[in-house]
Amino acid sequence: MRRGLLPALAVTALLAIYVWAIAGRGVALLNTGEPVGIALGAAVLAIPLLVIWLIWREWSLAAHVQRMADELAASDELPVDDLPRSPGGRIDRAAADEAFALARTKAEAAPEDWRAWYHLAFAYDAAGDRRRARATLRHTAKLHGRAAG
The missing domain is CATH 1.25.40 (Serine Threonine Protein Phosphatase 5, Tetratricopeptide repeat)
Structure with a gap:
């Protein structure tokens, strides 16, 4: 398993729970039937849509970067982290x-x-x-x- 995959999946799972909770609140506000509740519900439902789009965008980029890395690795052109570092691990x-x-x-x-x-x-x-x-x-x-x- 790739090094950063598990933390990325964990954050995505937490965001999915957040989206579910916020979407539930938005639907509840829409169901009040009150004009203010409907307006707030519609505004609140925009948040999960934005989060879903951002998650999709980041996962798409990650998958594309991985495909490019695999292609570079196959042709032995992958960047190598060979920069000198301090004793604490910071790059010079x-x-x-x-x-x-x-x-x-x-x-x-x-x-x-x-x-x-x-x-x-x-x-x-x-x-x-x-x-x-x-x-x-x-x-x-x-x-x-x-x-x-």
Whole structure:
């Protein structure tokens, strides 16, 4: 089993319980028949829909990233975490910045190469910019989808 799968499933299960509870409250408000209750019920039901969409979006990205990782591993191109670390396990910032600059240059030189963007996403992560790493993975997934077909 992949390392992060069990925690992701646990969080998804907790969110499913949350969605069920909130949806129940929304339906109860709709059933009051009162205009305010109906308006609040409709607003409350928007929350579970948003949560379901966000969960689907994240699981879809995770599955796509895994397919890309499997493809890169098969061709021996998967990024390797070989950056120097402190005794506490933190990545050396200067080394991460240097690796990031190299990955960014390669991605800019090949804007349609999903492999270069995949490496850039992991360079962002190593440099500590998780938000840009995730956005870059989304971009990478789009490029990979276009390349596949």
